[in-house]
Amino acid sequence: MNKSFQKIYFDPYLFFSLFLLSTLGLFFLFSASNSDISLVLKQMVFVFAGFIIMILVSQPDPDIFRRTSGLFLIFSILLLGITYLFGPEINGAQRWVRLGPFSFQSSELLKLAVPIFLANFLFDKKLPIQRNEIIMSLLIIFCCFFLVFRQPDLGTALIIACSGLFVLFLSGLSWAFIGGSFVLLIISSPFIWNILLQPFQRQRITTFFNPESDPFGASWNIIQSKVAIGSGGLLGKGFGEGSQTQLNFLPETETDFIFSVIGEEFGFLGVLLLLSIYLFIILRCFYLALSARDRFCRLVIGGLSLTFAANLIINLCMVVGLLPVVGMPLPFISKGGSSLMSLFLAFGIIVSMGTHKKFLPQ
Amino acid sequence: MIFEERQIEKNNFSSRAIILFCLIILGLAAVLVKVFSLQISGYTDYQLAALKNKNYAVPVQSLRGEIFDRNGRALIKNEPTYDLITRPNLISDIDSFLEEIQPVIYLSETEKLRYIKFQKEKAFVNKELVLKKDLSDEEIARFNVRSFNFQNAFIAKRYRRISDYPDIFSHVLGYTSRTEDDFNAMPEIPRSHWKDVELTYASGLIKGKTGLEEIYDEHLSGRHGQRVYEMNARGQLVQSLSLTKPEKGSDLYTNLDIDAQKSAAKFLGNRKGAVVAIDLDAGGINVLYSSPAYSINKLSNGMSESEFQALINDQDKPFFNRALQGRYPPASTIKPAIGMYGLSNNIVNWDFEMKDPGFFKLPETGRIFRGWRKGGHGKVNMHKAFLVSSNTYFFSLAYQADINELSSHLSTLGFGKKVCLDCFDEDQAFVPTPEWKYSIMNAGWVKGDTVNLGIGQGYLVATPMQLANYASILATKGQFIEPSLVALGNQKKSINTWQDESFDDADWNKMHQALLGVIESDYGTARSIRDLKDFQVAGKSGTAELVSLDSKEAYQEVRVSELLRDHSIIIAFGPMPNPRYAVSVVIENGESGGAVAGPVAIEVLKSLIDE
Numbered sequence: 013m014n015k016s017f018q019k020i021y022f023d024p025y026l027f028f029s030l031f032l033l034s035t036l037g038l039f040f041l042f043s044a045s046n047s048d049i050s051l052v053l054k055q056m057v058f059v060f061a062g063f064i065i066m067i068l069v070s071q072p073d074p075d076i077f078r079r080t081s082g083l084f085l086i087f088s089i090l091l092l093g094i095t096y097l098f099g100p101e102i103n104g105a106q107r108w109v110r111l112g113p114f115s116f117q118s119s120e121l122l123k124l125a126v127p128i129f130l131a132n133f134l135f136d137k138k139l140p141i142q143r144n145e146i147i148m149s150l151l152i153i154f155c156c157f158f159l160v161f162r163q164p165d166l167g168t169a170l171i172i173a174c175s176g177l178f179v180l181f182l183s184g185l186s187w188a189f190i191g192g193s194f195v196l197l198i199i200s201s202p203f204i205w206n207i208l209l210q211p212f213q214r215q216r217i218t219t220f221f222n223p224e225s226d227p228f229g230a231s232w233n234i235i236q237s238k239v240a241i242g243s244g245g246l247l248g249k250g251f252g253e254g255s256q257t258q259l260n261f262l263p264e265t266e267t268d269f270i271f272s273v274i275g276e277e278f279g280f281l282g283v284l285l286l287l288s289i290y291l292f293i294i295l296r297c298f299y300l301a302l303s304a305r306d307r308f309c310r311l312v313i314g315g316l317s318l319t320f321a322a323n324l325i326i327n328l329c330m331v332v333g334l335l336p337v338v339g340m341p342l343p344f345i346s347k348g349g350s351s352l353m354s355l356f357l358a359f360g361i362i363v364s365m366g367t368h369k370k371f372l373p374q
Numbered sequence: 375m376i377f378e379e380r381q382i383e384k385n386n387f388s389s390r391a392i393i394l395f396c397l398i399i400l401g402l403a404a405v406l407v408k409v410f411s412l413q414i415s416g417y418t419d420y421q422l423a424a425l426k427n428k429n430y431a432v433p434v435q436s437l438r439g440e441i442f443d444r445n446g447r448a449l450i451k452n453e454p455t456y457d458l459i460t461r462p463n464l465i466s467d468i469d470s471f472l473e474e475i476q477p478v479i480y481l482s483e484t485e486k487l488r489y490i491k492f493q494k495e496k497a498f499v500n501k502e503l504v505l506k507k508d509l510s511d512e513e514i515a516r517f518n519v520r521s522f523n524f525q526n527a528f529i530a531k532r533y534r535r536i537s538d539y540p541d542i543f544s545h546v547l548g549y550t551s552r553t554e555d556d557f558n559a560m561p562e563i564p565r566s567h568w569k570d571v572e573l574t575y576a577s578g579l580i581k582g583k584t585g586l587e588e589i590y591d592e593h594l595s596g597r598h599g600q601r602v603y604e605m606n607a608r609g610q611l612v613q614s615l616s617l618t619k620p621e622k623g624s625d626l627y628t629n630l631d632i633d634a635q636k637s638a639a640k641f642l643g644n645r646k647g648a649v650v651a652i653d654l655d656a657g658g659i660n661v662l663y664s665s666p667a668y669s670i671n672k673l674s675n676g677m678s679e680s681e682f683q684a685l686i687n688d689q690d691k692p693f694f695n696r697a698l699q700g701r702y703p704p705a706s707t708i709k710p711a712i713g714m715y716g717l718s719n720n721i722v723n724w725d726f727e728m729k730d731p732g733f734f735k736l737p738e739t740g741r742i743f744r745g746w747r748k749g750g751h752g753k754v755n756m757h758k759a760f761l762v763s764s765n766t767y768f769f770s771l772a773y774q775a776d777i778n779e780l781s782s783h784l785s786t787l788g789f790g791k792k793v794c795l796d797c798f799d800e801d802q803a804f805v806p807t808p809e810w811k812y813s814i815m816n817a818g819w820v821k822g823d824t825v826n827l828g829i830g831q832g833y834l835v836a837t838p839m840q841l842a843n844y845a846s847i848l849a850t851k852g853q854f855i856e857p858s859l860v861a862l863g864n865q866k867k868s869i870n871t872w873q874d875e876s877f878d879d880a881d882w883n884k885m886h887q888a889l890l891g892v893i894e895s896d897y898g899t900a901r902s903i904r905d906l907k908d909f910q911v912a913g914k915s916g917t918a919e920l921v922s923l924d925s926k927e928a929y930q931e932v933r934v935s936e937l938l939r940d941h942s943i944i945i946a947f948g949p950m951p952n953p954r955y956a957v958s959v960v961i962e963n964g965e966s967g968g969a970v971a972g973p974v975a976i977e978v979l980k981s982l983i984d985e
Binding site: 138178181182183184236238239240241242243244245246255256259260261275279280283284287290291294298301302307310311314318325328329332333334 | 379380383384386387388390391394395398399401402404405406408409410412413414416417419420421423424425427428604605606607608612
């Protein structure tokens with residue numbers, strides 16, 4: 013018992029790769045914001061606070077997350093409800109809740125709460141998972157998805173749905189069920205298109221499939237992003253030298269399109285370096301998941317790290333023109349405290365689950 | 375058992391995790407392939423696209439070449455003027471700026487209002503704006519002393535196209551006019567960028583509109599330069615990246631002669647008419663004057679609408695270039711051509727004589743064609759017929775001619791076609807043929823039409839340019855050079871030849887003798903100008919009848935109305951016996967040819983020869 017108190021739970025691989033990533037992120041942000049030093053300082057404070065949160069969260073035994081998972085989910089949903097009722101409307105969407113001097117994007121918490129809750133719900137069930145449990149899980153996923161979707165924030169809603177589905181899949185969902193769901197999704201797609209999607213979301217998807225149809229309107233962003241990345245070439249134009257970025261042809265450089273800035277200024281080699289760091293982090297998480305002490309920890313680490321990967325890949329695909337534009341930041345690099353905090357929180361939980369070993373009774 | 379179940383669960387988790395991990399790798403690989411295709415395969419295209427986004431090229435106007443006369447004296451030059459230019463984006467308080475500058479450089483209310491109207495949009499995109507045009511020397515001096523107070527304003531040199539002889543050379547030099555863009559000269563710059571052109575001329579982008587300015591526009595224009603700006607997404611100019619300097623256009627060295635043109639203008643006075651003079655050695659056009667004229671300086675550099683309308687509506691039609699476009703019956707000046715036809719077709723020879731009773735009676739109809747002198751000239755041969763300008767002789771000669779042959783003979787002498795190499799909008803005037811008459815008037819060609827043609831009346835019309843060209847053929851005995859205004863090195867001009875087997879050197883000499891006699895002998899119709907000069911001149915005068923009249927009484931009445939009076943015409947060349955210049959003069963409603971047009975021709979020849 014004494015030993016466990018003395019030990020600090022810490023994963024050096026994750027710590028240093030995340031440190032590298034977020035430090036690089038600060039440099040990228042400096043260039044992307046047209047050298048706005050105050051913005052970078054603010055982000056730096058978030059990064060610093062994020063590391064502290066991550067270390068703190070990795071200390072307690074994973075059991076505490078399991079036992080509080082229900083409360084956590086209810087708290088997150090309540091926060092979302094408060095946002096829905098009282099949050100300010102920005103660009104036609106209510107996503108923010110004020111906590112003292114900070115604004116917090118309440119949907120970020122659901123990205124954590126949903127996979128942890130489902131992991132708790134499913135970890136002691138017999139394999140394969142029974143129908144009732146599947147229905148229960150899907151219901152929870154759908155409710156959370158729908159709440160965020162109505163904000164409206166399609167990007168985050170999709171990520172939340174993914175995070176839940178990942179856990180469901182990892183915990184042993186039968187292949188027959190997966191196949192059936194796919195068929196159902198395809199059949200219901202016209203319904204989703206016509207009734208569920210907002211007009212601006214529909215427009216984003218149409219312009220994705222036909223970007224030249226409206227070069228100065230909706231597809232401006234994606235065209236300029238491709239031009240920025242493409243004109244970077246092998247070595248890039250140099251730090252602060254990207255004309256697409258610095259002359260404001262590229263939109264949303266500090267948030268969704270920051271990868272284009274990196275592509276333009278640091279070229280293909282810069283992109284390779286960045287993607288290798290991300291790949292390393294994902295690999296490390298998988299190692300932790302496979303070596304975790306029990307099924308609950310495995311499911312949580314798997315769910316959270318897959319969510320992180322999904323978030324990353326959707327952002328990348330969107331910026332290079334492989335997916336329609338949905339609002340989604342580049343993890344650890346894009347401007348924004350909420351996303352950064354929830355990422356550090358997630359990695360704190362991952363480290364906690366990956367480093368705590370249960371003393372076997374033998 | 376529990377342990378076994380855990381192992382199954384763990385294996386199940388691992389395999390599924392590996393599937394998802396593979397999907398992630400697949401996703402990242404897809405992104406990497408896409409980035410590779412953008413950055414490596416598509417690099418050139420996207421690099422171009424990025425440059426196209428940010429590079430904003432504007433043309434820099436080139437300076438046009440200047441135009442000189444044959445002695446190297448400037449006909450049109452570029453004169454600098456000075457404009458006050460500001461950078462509104464750097465001026466925080468426009469009103470107080472205008473207030474501060476007012477004591478230094480006076481601004482009218484319209485100038486202020488114009489400035490205030492445009493300053494916002496120019497400021498937004500970081501462009502320059504002209505505050506006041508055409509500063510006086512005094513204003514420039516005042517501003518230069520205080521320029522440290524006005525960091526955001528500066529004086530820029532702009533040019534105007536100015537001629538020291540704006541009126542007398544108006545038709546031949548022509549004028550320039552403003553254009554919105556010069557897209558064809560620089561297709562690499564988008565048309566819309568021309569609105570931001572960096573001007574060299576105060577009046578804006580200019581292009582030759584008439585005269586030599588138009589004909590030699592390409593030669594004079596030079597090459598516009600270009601300045602490339604870096605532009606941001608809002609269309610603001612961030613900085614100038616590069617400048618390709620414009621190339622000044624080539625100068626134009628013409629065959630025109632300022633002194634001779636001045637003489638033409640002076641002696642034509644305010645009468646309507648035209649003078650063309652040609653240098654026989656090179657075919658250079660030394661004089662090309664049409665009266666009345668207008669100021670090209672005003673037209674090129676901005677003329678008020680009312681002034682312009684007044685010119686357009688002027689009854690005397692100053693814009694009409696009589697030298698190139700005026701269609702006049704050549705009258706008696708055509709007689710040498712008719713004589714040449716008669717001689718080369720053996721209808722007559724120099725010894726043939728006939729009686730001139732003062733009229734010619736058409737055998738078929740009995741119609742009477744009158745001479746200019748009642749009672750006639752007695753016995754006339756061809757020499758005398760030229761000297762006294764016997765109509766009867768040439769009526770009778772033309773009567774025996776075949777109209778189709780005669781028409782083509784006149785064409786070989788330059789009638790009915792353009793004769794000048796580089797004249798602006800030259801008219802080809804007209805030589806009639808039976809087919810033409812039938813198609814236009816639905817009437818057959820009658821013998822009387824040919825007879826009329828014998829004295830240059832009827833349907834035949836010629837321009838002063840054509841008459842001068844004809845005079846140069848006569849003067850050079852057929853060895854003439856195509857007339858041109860400009861002596862360009864690369865323009866190879868060959869000697870043209872008019873020749874006919876039956877018209878030999880002896881005939882040419884007799885022709886020159888006869889035409890010399892027209893002016894120099896006691897019987898010549900143009901003897902009144904004999905004493906105006908100290909060299910000998912050959913020529914032929916004519917009086918183009920505007921109204922065909924059968925009685926002298928009616929003619930007296932017509933003389934009262936000026937616009938119906940006959941045109942006075944002369945062609946002349948000299949100094950004899952080795953002529954160097956040929957000239958034609960037409961004076962509208964001037965009446966008697968030799969006495970009216972003659973002195974003008976002599977004065978022009980004098981100023982050409984005296985040099």
